[in-house]
């Protein structure tokens with residue numbers, strides 16, 4: 037099919053390339069001139085495993101093109117996917133849906149034939165209904181310009197894999213024709229056995245925020261347990277292993293540490309709390325405020341623990357491993373690692389950061405911090421080493437070699453994944469979070 041993807045950030049660029057790979061003709065729409073130039077040249081303006089190859093291949097092969105013209109988008113596509121961002125508003129917890137509104141408002145006047153516009157962005161419940169009204173009102177095609185909501189569940193680091201073989205497809209519609217169009221579009225994925233949930237707009241919108249809220253709750257639950265473990269001499273990793281064997285609970289997303297960050301989980305749960313307030317059901321969502329508070333507390337706790345390890349933060353040398361919010365990504369949005377590094381710096385510590393991929397993005401967000409070219413260089417003469425993003429590379433570093441580089445062999449493992457026994461045998465003092 038001929039489809040367009042409006043907004044080519046993490047979500048849109050991946051969706052565009054993955055749908056080209058599935059055999060569709062794709063036109064991506066991007067208004068940012070720098071991003072547009074790089075995409076047109078077949079280059080991906082961020083790090084995401086497998087994406088550069090996929091996108092480059094389909095741009096070279098001609099199945100994927102980019103533009104900044106809504107007129108061209110409307111003329112080209114049978115289906116239009118809206119993948120623009122919905123960031124947290126600066127002055128409140130609410131999500132800013134301006135980019136979604138702008139996309140619909142600018143596209144609609146060019147829609148002269150029957151078409152389906154599909155929202156993929158994460159939005160406050162009720163947005164789709166409003167966008168459907170806007171579409172009918174502003175399109176020459178009127179009631180033949182249909183809206184569907186088809187949330188995206190891709191994880192950074194696995195975005196290509198998640199787009200090509202999602203674990204479910206959720207379709208929110210108000211008209212059977214839109215459902216049929218999406219079933220035809222995803223035919224190969226559906227034929228491969230992917231479950232499809234067809235529902236109304238509100239449920240489709242809620243599925244996304246409910247899923248992210250559940251994941252965030254799981255992480256904050258285990259981090260709250262980590263605090264209790266520390267107070268009792270228990271071990272949170274053993275605890276997570278043991279409860280994780282219960283199939284009703286499951287071990288995934290029970291990795292205790294410095295907490296969750298990124299462009300989705302934190303802002304989505306806050307926007308959900310805000311929306312619940314508008315809907316008069318804030319009491320039902322009170323727990324999500326606690327989930328957010330527990331998450332924030334992990335970062336603050338680490339700053340306190342580090343202060344205890346070095347004695348005096350002012351002037352202390354701190355080597356930081358990791359800046360991205362998670363491994364296999366260069367994304368530093370709301371990154372707990374970078375937040376902790378920034379706080380330590382503000383309190384007078386001399387912080388040196390190394391991240392295998394995110395030094396560049398981190399330096400844009402925090403230009404006053406200092407960045408090293410290797411894991412070892414970040415730790416030279418350090419009083420303490422902080423392991424804050426669990427890149428595999430850090431597990432390869434030899435604790436005994438590193439002991440010769442630092443001033444004091446002290447490690448704080450903020451992700452609880454290093455081999456603490458091996459580090460202790462090499463003479464290190466090791467702190468985990470919630471560890472015995």
Ligand code: UDX
Nearest residue numbers: 188189190191192289290291295296297298300361362
């Ligand atoms: C998330 C959702 O998983 C995805 O379905 C949705 O579409 C977008 O938001 P993503 O932001 O890529 O994806 O990251 P995710 O893998 O969920 O991790 C989020 C954060 O939680 C990271 O900072 C990660 O380090 C942290 N995390 C994850 C933990 O602290 N412990 C865990 O056990 C799991």
